[in-house]
Amino acid sequence: MTASREASGRKERQPLEDRRHTRAARIIGLAWADLPAEHRLLLENIGAARWRVVDQALADCVDDLLRSAGHAPMAPADRLGLVDAVGVWVEELRLVLVDAGHPALVDLDDQSFEMMLARIAWHEWGHALSVVRAEADDVADGERLLALAPRGVSERIRRAGYRRSQFTHELVADIYALLMSRRRRGETGRPPWLDDHIYQFVRRISTWND
Amino acid sequence: MERLTPPKGYTVTTKQDVEEILAIEADLLRSEGVDPRWPGFPEDRKPEGHQQK
Numbered sequence: 689m690t691a692s693r694e695a696s697g698r699k700e701r702q703p704l705e706d707r708r709h710t711r712a713a714r715i716i717g718l719a720w721a722d723l724p725a726e727h728r729l730l731l732e733n734i735g736a737a738r739w740r741v742v743d744q745a746l747a748d749c750v751d752d753l754l755r756s757a758g759h760a761p762m763a764p765a766d767r768l769g770l771v772d773a774v775g776v777w778v779e780e781l782r783l784v785l786v787d788a789g790h791p792a793l794v795d796l797d798d799q800s801f802e803m804m805l806a807r808i809a810w811h812e813w814g815h816a817l818s819v820v821r822a823e824a825d826d827v828a829d830g831e832r833l834l835a836l837a838p839r840g841v842s843e844r845i846r847r848a849g850y851r852r853s854q855f856t857h858e859l860v861a862d863i864y865a866l867l868m869s870r871r872r873r874g875e876t877g878r879p880p881w882l883d884d885h886i887y888q889f890v891r892r893i894s895t896w897n898d
Numbered sequence: 899m900e901r902l903t904p905p906k907g908y909t910v911t912t913k914q915d916v917e918e919i920l921a922i923e924a925d926l927l928r929s930e931g932v933d934p935r936w937p938g939f940p941e942d943r944k945p946e947g948h949q950q951k
Binding site: 718793 | 943
């Protein structure tokens with residue numbers, strides 16, 4: 689491990705165990721089954737219903753898949769958007785990719801691994817819904833929406849270095865994943881920690897009607 | 899082929915980062931009196947959807 693990598697807490701990539709790879713694919717399938725039926729239909733219609741679990745850095749994986757599908761290679765600036773990514777929806781390929789071998793996931797216990805994989809999948813499906821269904825005004829409203837979000841959520845989005853034009857999509861993705869996780873626990877309706885403006889917005893984007 | 903908006907990934911850097919994400923969720927759930935422990939998926943449920951291999 690290099691000194692800089694060690695100092696940042698990042699781990700070197702190791703091959704993913706077959707057991708974990710198989711488990712990850714099962715978790716994503718269960719997370720999909722957990723979605724409300726109308727959300728699954730919507731995701732089918734926008735081209736976000738297919739997924740692949742991989743054990744490869746997503747910047748390389750997406751570039752390889754785009755090239756093999758006849759697209760131009762990704763520009764270096766575009767690859768930057770996938771550095772350290774653990775999940776992504778690639779609109780051109782109509783495919784959600786999850787890097788189950790991401791170094792940040794390898795040391796998680798089985799329960800945390802399941803929880804995080806489900807979180808990643810729900811985040812990506814929420815992200816896809818936002819990218820396709822949010823209006824230009826919604827995207828422009830990202831900074832204001834973020835100011836209304838629970839502090840921990842907004843701080844993470846700001847710290848992750850997303851551009852302002854991505855705030856709305858990242859916020860919808862995170863809130864959607866949180867609502868799904870809450871739904872898994874049998875909780876529906878607007879949670880008290882969520883601003884009603886954001887809740888109504890996510891409902892509009894996702895057709896959420898719980 | 900047409901190039902759409904470049905894909906933007908869900909960024910996580912370290913295990914500590916993952917733990918922070920899960921801790922934020924646990925705090926929110928706890929704040930409304932919901933048990934934050936992960937209930938898991940039903941063991942007898944079959945995965946669904948369109949996995950590409």
